[in-house]
Amino acid sequence: MVFGQVVIGPPGSGKTTYCNGMSEFLQIIGRKVAVVNLDPANDSLPYKCAVNIEDLIKLEDVMSEHGLGPNGGLVYCMDYIEKNLDWLKSKLEPLEKDHYILFDFPGQVELFTLHSNAKNIITEMTTKWDYRLAAVHLVDAHLCCDPGKYLSALLLSLSTMLHLELPHINVLSKIDVLASYGKLAFNLDFYTDVQDLTYLQFDLNKDPFSAKYRKLTKDLCELVEDFALVSFTTLNIQDKESVANIVKLVDKCNGYVFSGIEGDINEFMKLAARDLDWDYYRYPHLKALAFCI
Template sequence: MVFGQVVIGPPGSGKTTYCNGMKVAVINLDPANDALPYDCAVNIEDLIKLSDVMIEHSLGPNGGLVYCMDYLEKNIDWLESKLEPFLKDHYFLFDFPGQVELFFLHANAKSVIMKLIKKLNLRLTAVHLVDAHLCSDPGKYVSALLLSLSTMLHLELPHVNVLSKIDLIESYGKLAFNLDFYTDVQDLRYIQHHLDQDPRSSKYRKLTKELCEVIENYSLVDFTTLDIQAQLYLCIF
């Protein structure tokens, strides 16, 4: 039985830095990540490159990434053969693209993960990174909660949500609430009240209320914090 993590999250959330800090067998499955700071055990660019797809099929970066994940799913035997030499004595990190739609909307990335779990007897945990600066804006924080919840429901994996770059959080401005309010996802009525004070968002009061109720009714989302520079690494077994 082999263990590992599926590292996901929006662009700029710190996925590659996180993988670099873990110092284990890293599998780069981001075909747009052509300047890796780590030595990867397997690189999807040996199979397909986003730049080539965009040129050949006249696609933008988002459409190109969907195409690449679909291509990887159809060529899953290639990935399995690349992983087999590491199955006996390695802990895996799968560094996926930052296009969030791949993990709460499209099925191909999930299909890749599920096929690996089934065929290689992997035990994987999703590690979903969210930039801590989103806590400084109540509207963006609610969006991060919705994204985290949607991803959890779609992937159906053991799941850890992480506020990354926590060492920089004070540089974004004073938080409206204590940090544990954001990590524990406490009573979101306080967030609603805070948003009601903003003329730009007050007109969406009813929508905000409904979204917060959805998040609270599921009662699934919370966050741990990560400062990769302080080596507060997650080890999930």
């Protein structure tokens, strides 16, 4: 049985950085990790790539050959991947025995809200290949600084959850630089818990442009609240404790917690108990994290 994460989110939300940091963290706690790049436009990878979709198809070649723009080219590429899943399966088979897999998907949001190709690829993995996957949906935390953008992030997250039908975690990424964008109108808990959006409506109505669409805003907020599905956790990829919290959540979502996490805890405790300077100074949160997982 293969466990892993489907890493998605808008462009610039930090998916590739997340895959790099998460793979390093998981290796530290004793897991064998493979990162699979399924973004045909991602030609600058900071991590060691176990499978690279550019070996099958490249966005640049598609745009040149078919006269498509970036968006149309990405849709074409995902359709092509869907029709060549046997190629992907053959590349993944050597990893299936003992690897935890991170899938780095493209950032085009239409692929996860409108088109069926990405969903069909994931469904093939979860139903026919028996992969246990959880979606990790990254949203840039700076969107919280603008009520209109935050509402858009809520709608995007909800739409993605309903479309993919996967165990799902929404993450406010880059939380460490949020303060540089200004003071939030409400406490951070308001944006992560998504409990009462009445206050968000009030904040939006302060803007003359947004006030014209007061009823639409009210209906959209009620839509999000009625589904009661969207909430966020925060992430600072540089902070090991923050990454460990994501690992705990994902392990519960995809079921890994029931089939092997005990080994990870034991390994983590061994690392935390060491007095080696390399471990302690390079990963200063290890000792605290051992009691968090």
